[in-house]
Amino acid sequence: MNDESWALSPNTRKPLPQLIEDKIRQLIDSGHFKAGDRLPTEPELAQKMAVARSSLRTALQRLQLQGIVEVMRGRGWYVRSTSVSDRDESLVIDSRISDSDLMEVRIALEATAASLAALRADDGELDEIAKRAREHQGASTEDKEELLQTDEEFHAAVVKASHNELLEQLYRSLVPKLRGYRRNSYGSAELHNRSANDHNQVAWFLKRRDEGGARTAMTTHLLGLYNDLATQAGTAAGERAELNTFAWEDEPRWRDR
Known part of the structure; x- marks a missing residue:
């Protein structure tokens, strides 16, 4: 050529x-x-x-x-x-669906993916997830493209390790819809540190094959993004769901405010 x-x-x-x-x-x-x-x-x-x-x-x-x-x-x-x-473009998502709705579905998908990965991932995949977590932590806070790339690579590695092809396809159909918001959300070293620490915690639970811990850690991580997104969008508290990650049975539970 x-x-x-x-x-x-x-x-x-x-x-x-x-x-x-x-x-x-x-x-x-x-x-x-x-x-x-x-x-x-x-x-x-x-x-x-x-x-x-x-x-x-x-x-x-x-x-x-x-x-x-x-x-x-x-x-x-x-x-x-x-x-x-x-291709995943066949999974058409209505453009009128709000980012908050997309995030609620993403939380459900990735929480499930994390718990499945704890059960199904091989050692190589777990090492890859830990590597992606380190790369995100080491990304420059001045480079939004690098932050976005390393963040997406970490989450994609977790979803892939679930060994559920349909779940992976659904996840891939959601990510591009939220990319603009995610890029703009990187505005401070504090936010990046929080994201990196959350990734490390997910990787820690996965390494220990802790299904419940991995699911809760991923849910808690994405919940922070969900709340930030809802606040930026000006969604009234009564119009959005709240996720309680400290329920009595130690499992995340949704409830309407």
Whole structure:
């Protein structure tokens, strides 16, 4: 393939990771890369597109969340699907659904994923989750793209470790809808520290195969985001649910305010 085929769109209104994502999707849709094909290595891709590897990783992670590519440990990135009908875009979410509603569903999905991961994840997957937690903790508070990328990679690793394909597809359909809010939510070192500590706690319970602890830790983590989101949206207390993570049976429970 000639170098011009790798040239990115000159659309300057889109962030660089989005332009990279569009180009890789274009190459897949055109048939240059087929399902099961291995993509060039990250250094090769970065060189072909003349971009930084950090922006490339963000684009690949977004494609992974959509079910288009997947990463295989020690082997690299592979095309997972070339059929539009097979992609998670078929799980259409009404654009009128509020971010708060999306977050409530995300809490339910990821709490379940965390508990399943505690039971089903292999040791390699648990190590990968812990690694992703460390990467998020070490991300620069000045780089919102890096914070968003490392956060999404951690959560995607937990969901993948649940070994539930439908749950993973549903999760991937939600993440892009909340990406704008998540990027804008990174505004202080304090918030980042809270997020990183929550990730570490989830990883700690998973490592110990503590199903209930992992579920509660993930729920508590996402509850903080949910409450922040509802507050920013100006949702009245009586119009949103409250999640009590200190119920008598030590399980999170919803209740209407």
